[in-house]
Amino acid sequence: MIREADVETVTVIGSGIVGLTTAWALSEAGMAVRLLDRMALGREASWAGGGILCPLHPWRYPDAVQALAWRAAVAYPELASGLAERTGIDPEWTxxxxxxxxxxxxxxxxxxxxxxxxxxxxxxxxxxxxxxxxxxxxxxxxxxxxAAQVRNPRLLQALSGALRARGVTIREHCTVHGLRVAAGRVIALDTGEGRVSTDGPVVVAAGAWSADLVAPLGAPVPIxxxxxxxxxxxxxxxxxxxxxxxxxxxxxxxxxxxxxxxxxxxxxxxxxxxxxxxxxxxxxxxxxxxxxxxxxxxxxxxxxxxxxxxDGIPIIGRHPQVANLWLNAGHYRNGVLLAPASAELLADLLQGRRPALDPAPYAWPTGAS
CATH class of the missing domain: 3.30.9.10 (D-Amino Acid Oxidase, subunit A, domain 2)
Known part of the structure; x- marks a missing residue:
């Protein structure tokens, strides 16, 4: 049973490519991170896709997707080679x-x-x-x-290995059933292994399951x-x-x-x-x-x-009413491609740094239904 409380730790829910790169960006910034997932690591959409590092028919996508896509595409060669050097697992960026x-x-x-x-x-x-x-x-x-591609199962393995080597806690098969909120903050996570207390930031990066997790807290998201x-x-x-x-x-x-x-x-x-x-x-x-x-x-x-x-535009930002709850989800067909730039933006916003990209197009919608 999990029984832990750590006000300094960022909790990331979801170990797909978006969750893993978010954890990586936050740990790179010196933050303590723990990562929880309902399944084995990275076994949902991140594993199932093709790992294409370019939107299909890219001229059909809105500017918000384009901006993330090309910032991430530039970052991928160094990310892949660095992970290969750290872990011995080659993500095969090609x-x-x-x-x-x-x-x-x-x-x-x-x-x-x-x-x-x-x-x-x-x-x-x-x-x-x-x-x-x-x-x-x-x-x-x-x-x-x-345009490039990456072997996404190997990318997931390399990221998880690098995160573990850095001291990030990864708990697989640990389903988060709900978030407990008091005084406008997440104070605990109800999981299949017990209650996890926290006063630190909580980042939901649970892909297609993200909307159901945050819906009870108001400001539902169209994912x-x-x-x-x-x-x-x-x-x-x-x-x-x-x-x-x-x-x-x-x-x-x-x-x-x-x-x-x-x-x-x-x-x-x-x-x-x-x-x-x-x-x-x-x-x-x-x-x-x-x-x-x-x-x-x-x-x-x-x-x-x-x-x-x-329009395939992810939501990357803070909950309108819950001060320590963040979302990085909704990447549709471009999760592997957009993940590094999305993680960078989320980390910048969470730490109060000026982001490289305008965060407005990705803000948590307040009027979604």
């Missing part, structure tokens, strides 16, 4: 590029100029040179050569689970080089040749069971895009729950 097969050239050009992101345009002839394993296609191709299903093929290294995007479906290859293909967008509550019929649809789409996958072994099919939010 500048693979993003190839959009149905890109909007006009929108991409405007976006490129505004956000200073390089972009290239091509025809079916260039496709044969860029990705010869793909089925030939017609229409405009948009290539983002600077809801959005199911996504994925496939994993075992293929030879080098089959494809880019992250390849067509519509809402993407394919990417890891350094060892494993190919991930996904992902669906489903409103199914908290149901994260993979559907065999949808798995078959995904397999057919994967083979239609990359014919060589017809002969590849289908190694896995899984589903995860993204924390959906309006």
């Amino acid at each position: 500048r693979s590029g993003l190839l959009v097969l149905d890109g909007d050239a006009g929108a991409a050009r405007i976006w490129s100029q505004r956000w200073n992101q390089p972009v290239e345009f091509g025809s079916p002839r260039e496709l044969a040179a860029w990705e010869p394993a793909l089925t030939p296609t017609e229409g405009s191709l948009v290539r983002l050569p600077q 809801a689970p959005v199911k996504g299903q994925m496939l994993l093929f075992e293929a030879a290294p080098g089959l494809i080089g880019h992250v390849v995007l067509k519509g809402d479906r993407y394919a990417l290859a890891r350094r060892d040749g494993r190919v991930l293909f996904g992902s669906t967008v489903e409103s199914a509550g908290f149901d994260k069971q993979p559907d065999p019929a949808i798995g078959q649809q995904l397999r057919e789409a994967a083979v239609a895009l990359i014919p060589a996958l017809a002969e590849a072994h289908l190694a896995a099919h899984w589903a995860g729950l993204r924390p959906g939010s309006p």
Whole structure:
């Protein structure tokens, strides 16, 4: 049973990529941190996604997502190499590029100029040179050569190892059922292992489960689970080089040749069971895009729950009425990408530092319903 009280400790609820990077940013600033999670570390959306470090069809996203995305993208190479050096676990940050097969050239050009992101345009002839394993296609191709990917399960392992080495307490399988508030402050957490008393900051970074946890305290947040299903093929290294995007479906290859293909967008509550019929649809789409996958072994099919939010803009800030309660959640399809910049912003706000980004677009909404 947990029985602890520490006014100096920041409690982070959630050990996905957002919770882990938040804990890292706070510990980097010299704060004591403990982290609680209802599951094994990082086994929800952070593990289930593809680890793409660029928004899909980035020109469709609002400025608030863009600002976080490109600040985080710049931080990732150093973060990944530093974690590899500290822990011996390589997150495999790779500048693979993003190839959009149905890109909007006009929108991409405007976006490129505004956000200073390089972009290239091509025809079916260039496709044969860029990705010869793909089925030939017609229409405009948009290539983002600077886009990268990271092997997200290894990133989660490296972060957790680095945090433990730094002395951060990580409690897995410790469900937080509720927050006890008195005089406008969280004073305790009710968990499956007992009550945890605190007078320090509490950061909710529980992904799709965040809204239910904070709802009883007023100022509810518009975060809801959005199911996504994925496939994993075992293929030879080098089959494809880019992250390849067509519509809402993407394919990417890891350094060892494993190919991930996904992902669906489903409103199914908290149901994260993979559907065999949808798995078959995904397999057919994967083979239609990359014919060589017809002969590849289908190694896995899984589903995860993204924390959906309006326009994919996360909420990063303090509760309007509870002085020591903070939220860092609602990153939708871009949790892995946005996590370092979101964590930096949260840490700056919590410590009263002037943040690098304007925090207003991410403020905890007071009129949400």
